[in-house]
Amino acid sequence: MKRPRTAPAPGPKAAGGASLPPLREKKQELVRTALRDAALDLFLEKGFEAVRVEEITARAGVSRRTFFRYFASKDDLMAHGVDEFREVVRRVAEDSPRNIRPLELFRRTAAEVARISAAAPRSKDVVRIILASPGARMAQMTRVAAVEDVLEKAFRSRCRGREERKAAGIFAAMTLAAVGAILREWCLADGARVERITEQVLGAFERSLAGAAGKGAGGRCKSA
Amino acid sequence: MKRPRTAPAPGPKAAGGASLPPLREKKQELVRTALRDAALDLFLEKGFEAVRVEEITARAGVSRRTFFRYFASKDDLMAHGVDEFREVVRRVAEDSPRNIRPLELFRRTAAEVARISAAAPRSKDVVRIILASPGARMAQMTRVAAVEDVLEKAFRSRCRGREERKAAGIFAAMTLAAVGAILREWCLADGARVERITEQVLGAFERSLAGAAGKGAGGRCKSA
DNA sequence: ATGATAGATGGCACTGAGTGTCATTGTCAA
């Protein structure tokens, strides 16, 4: 559990876009990736929960204290890049016509977030770790929840009535779950492109939603 | 974060359904509810993250060590009764005709889980705490994830093709998100019955899904 | 170049969650 006692942390200049001397920034990035690579390797070897911060820092060659200047917590390592999803989500919502149906916004957002996720460094390793360790899954979800709130707002503005806005949260959760399903299949499928998997999963979902007979294997039509 | 170092814990006879002498069981239940009530009150007063276990045990009149014999963690307090959802989900799936569409199973499961949740002791307080404290929300999600896995299996058996089964996870997440939305509205709505809120939210969602003009307020028909 | 400055690191001590162990107390059944 997070214990947000007081201030954020002194640490490296927070990487907050602000201009920073070149060599310093280079070194920061070096330490950050060393830490992250060491951690991901260890998570793959021993499972997320079995790895202590001390082991990570030992492998990366920095002190325990320095670790917490780069990452807020062990969980934070699993959430790398998740924060930028907030912007992605906002952008997709803005770029989409104002009057598309929620289901269409769902499709676009899920596809885009999945695309970005898959392109991130060591993305398959991250998925593998999450599939293997419940703790890692939780660490992810903690961060993803913040994205869900932004997503919910986006969906709210696409729902017509006051009543229907209450369902925006369901669309938001659907979207993130779809991303999860896509990434999982993409990780298991041997070398397929994300775009293909995305169409496959999203298509399957929409067919199941409609209840119409799909073109897929074993698709018997059975009226409810 | 959970650190599952070794064994579960010695503690009270684990409440595992096994027959236990009457007086012992009574006392256990007394301590458990004292602990839970004290915790919930404190969470409402100060927010989930600001409450230390020590404060809870002080108010309940037991030692710190005893707390961890009744609850695995502070988070565990927020997940009271969530575990039984697994059984509820299984039961709903079994009681439903084999050939209903996933969307119908979604509706039935969400409605039933929401009904059970609302009937739990102090359920509105729990929702209130979750709405106020991000940490409490996470604590819930951690446990709910286990239910999601059971739910996913249930949905998988309702999806026709091998391809469509890949979408089962999306239905599972949808369902739990719907429960969350229902409970939130139920908590905000003044004294309305859960059943009414359930119909409202689920109906709104399905209308939004179809994109057809609903009967609800402000439902203009707008073709995409 | 050189020295002042600001940022980065490491070490240490501290809080708080969670766990193992054991002596003590209380309940139950014979």
Add this chain to the structure above:
DNA sequence: TTGACAATGACACTCAGTGCCATCTATCAT
């Protein structure tokens, strides 16, 4: 009553996370 066993409290311990400060190093003005 007494022996077996469950529950409790006290203590010590591990590990995550944080504040503080001394030290080191890159940057920049002179």
